[in-house]
Amino acid sequence: MPLSVVALNKARRRLIDMHYRAKVGHLGGNLSCLDAMMLVHHEHLGTDDRFILSKGHSAGALYVTLWSLGRLTDSDLDRFHQDDTLLAGHPPARGIPDIRFATGSLGHGLSLAAGLALAAKLQGASRRVFCLTSDGEWQEGSTLEAAIFSAHHRFNNLTILVDHNRLQGFGSTDTVASMNPLHERLSGLDFEIRKCDGHDLGSVRAALAPDRHRPLLVILNTIKGRGIPHFAGAMESHYLPLTAEQYAGAMAQLDKESRRPPLMAEQYADAMAQLETDR
Amino acid sequence: MRDELCRRLVARSGNERMVFLTGDLGFMALEPLRDAMGPRFINCGVAEQNMISVAAALSYEGLEAWTYTIAPFCYARAFEQIRNDVCLHGLAVKLLANGGGYAYGVMGPTHHALEDYGILLTLPNMTAFVPAFTEDIDQTLERAGDLPGPAYVRLGRGERPKDEVVPPYAPWRRLLDGDAGVMIAVGPLAGSSWDVLRQLDKANRPALWVVSELPIKANAPPSELTDALRRTGRLAVVEEHVAHGGVGQAMCHWAIEAGIGLDRFRHLHAQGHPGSTYGSQAFLRRRSHLDAEGIALAANSLAS
Known part of the structure; x- marks a missing residue:
């Protein structure tokens, strides 16, 4: 069923609210990938398909996505980051059927996804596998091992999404260990590589059309902390929880957005240009 | 293998x-x-x-x-x-x-x-x-x-002594009887230990056991071994593994928990790479006393 902007905004509001109440960070990377994660779950994943969140620090976005599908309840989300919760800061190893693997240490998810894709091939099954990675995660050697393996075996049932928000734990991906332009660095691998605006549903939809012959890698150009004034695109959005002022700003922004169309492609381009200038 | x-x-x-x-x-x-x-x-x-x-x-x-x-x-x-x-x-x-x-x-x-x-x-x-x-x-x-x-x-590489018949597989197997305590070997070193101990009198050697499945906690020693330990209080462990986290430590832990006092314990284990030179497996074992001489010394020290 097509993902509506209303449903997406509702999820975004719930995600921000959940993080704020729990007083935890990592919100920036959750907001950068929420749109694509929601779209994949609402429009692509069938019962037998698999989704691996390799950037496990975006667990909140995954929990909220599952909540939007009715697989987690409000009271589940209310226990996010609490004692005795299933909803840890990174996806848990057991207890939530839609979450097949505990992730959080970067560099594992793509190999797990490759294994799931291989299993489907060996079993003659038609299920598809989606894997969401961060952009900094491509600095991990094991991610490259998995990429080489997936390309070599031409897993056309595998779709890899890269949340390209350009910020990592202690700097920008450009200044820490640059893989930019990412699509050019990865173009030596036999993937179908596409780029899209990760906050424009139409753009993500178009990029996700499957490739018949080889793995599909979609680079989602995104903004860390998207939609929160004085937080989006800032280093603080990686680790720090929202202040009361930022939370109020985020809610006001969401109110405004629910009254008008979501961020358009040209606004995204402006925001990215502004980020480059700030840098 | x-x-x-x-x-x-x-x-x-x-x-x-x-x-x-x-x-x-x-x-x-x-x-x-x-x-x-x-x-x-x-x-x-x-x-x-x-x-x-x-x-x-x-x-x-x-x-x-x-x-x-x-x-x-x-x-x-x-x-x-x-x-x-x-x-x-x-x-x-x-x-x-x-x-x-x-x-x-x-x-x-x-x-x-x-x-x-x-x-x-x-x-x-x-x-x-x-x-x-x-x-x-x-x-x-x-x-x-x-x-x-x-x-x-x-x-590893099997080291069965010539003319010996390997008993059917089990997680714990006794390879030799002996009266002077218990020696436990891990993996292929069981073969070398067997070759050394079979040359000693039963009265002057420990019983030789080989363990092939770990951890000890999930695969406790059989009663014959436990009885021998209770009777003699003497144990040697031979393993091509560092002491830390090895079977020697695990056996001591197990014995204490089981209420078995050990008044003599010898642990032959890999010493890592103490020198600057390298060599064959036999050379490296020798440097860690995991050779025939080291095994015989450990057996004798249990018997004396």
């Missing part, structure tokens, strides 16, 4: 659920398995971390996943993949590790596996198999393969 390993894996490969992954190892050894398994035999290349995670995912989907590489490239290189992807989820991946202890000899210290089962047995659900003789491979693969959880198989 490698030829026997290949033969037994080929025999098992009739199971359509079985998938075999190698980290680019197996030249002039595993070709029959590759030919028998076709697309279910996959050379993952020089990428062990990826191989282990792929195996975890295969196991998740109900396939019987085996991996094969040189021991340290498995337990050391891909430790986090074993910890997170395999063990956290209790997945039944079978890790075949070639070259236990100093088996790679003069190839150098990067290829030695001196802390493998000690490290891996810190992980939940893990079982380590240390076959002692070539004759053990059949049962080792069957038991590891049928286990519902992860398994690590430490492979």
Whole structure:
């Protein structure tokens, strides 16, 4: 069923609210990938398909996505980051059927996804596998091992999404260990590589059309902390929880957005240009 | 053990659920398995971390996943993949590790596996198999393969003394009777220990046992061994593994918990790489007193 902007905004509001109440960070990377994660779950994943969140620090976005599908309840989300919760800061190893693997240490998810894709091939099954990675995660050697393996075996049932928000734990991906332009660095691998605006549903939809012959890698150009004034695109959005002022700003922004169309492609381009200038 | 390993894996490969992954190892050894398994035999290349995670995912989907590489490239290189992807989820991946202890000899210290089962047995659900003789491979693969959880198989070279018949496989086996306490050998060193101890009188030697499945807590020593320890209070452990996390420490812990006092304990274990030179497995064992002379001294010290 097509993902509506209303449903997406509702999820975004719930995600921000959940993080704020729990007083935890990592919100920036959750907001950068929420749109694509929601779209994949609402429009692509069938019962037998698999989704691996390799950037496990975006667990909140995954929990909220599952909540939007009715697989987690409000009271589940209310226990996010609490004692005795299933909803840890990174996806848990057991207890939530839609979450097949505990992730959080970067560099594992793509190999797990490759294994799931291989299993489907060996079993003659038609299920598809989606894997969401961060952009900094491509600095991990094991991610490259998995990429080489997936390309070599031409897993056309595998779709890899890269949340390209350009910020990592202690700097920008450009200044820490640059893989930019990412699509050019990865173009030596036999993937179908596409780029899209990760906050424009139409753009993500178009990029996700499957490739018949080889793995599909979609680079989602995104903004860390998207939609929160004085937080989006800032280093603080990686680790720090929202202040009361930022939370109020985020809610006001969401109110405004629910009254008008979501961020358009040209606004995204402006925001990215502004980020480059700030840098 | 490698030829026997290949033969037994080929025999098992009739199971359509079985998938075999190698980290680019197996030249002039595993070709029959590759030919028998076709697309279910996959050379993952020089990428062990990826191989282990792929195996975890295969196991998740109900396939019987085996991996094969040189021991340290498995337990050391891909430790986090074993910890997170395999063990956290209790997945039944079978890790075949070639070259236990100093088996790679003069190839150098990067290829030695001196802390493998000690490290891996810190992980939940893990079982380590240390076959002692070539004759053990059949049962080792069957038991590891049928286990519902992860398994690590430490492979070496069988050292059965000439003219001796290996008793049928069991996690604990007594190879020799003896009155002067108990000596426990781990893996192929059981063969060398057997050769030394069989030359001593029963009255002046410890009973020799070989253990092939770990951890001790999940595979407690049999009553005959326990009785002998209670009676004599004398124990020696011989293993090609560092002391920390080894069977020697595990046995002491087990004995204390079982209320068995040990008034004499000898631990022959790998000393790592104390010198700047390298050599064969025999040379490296000798430097750690894991040779005939060291074993005889340990036996005598229990008897005296």
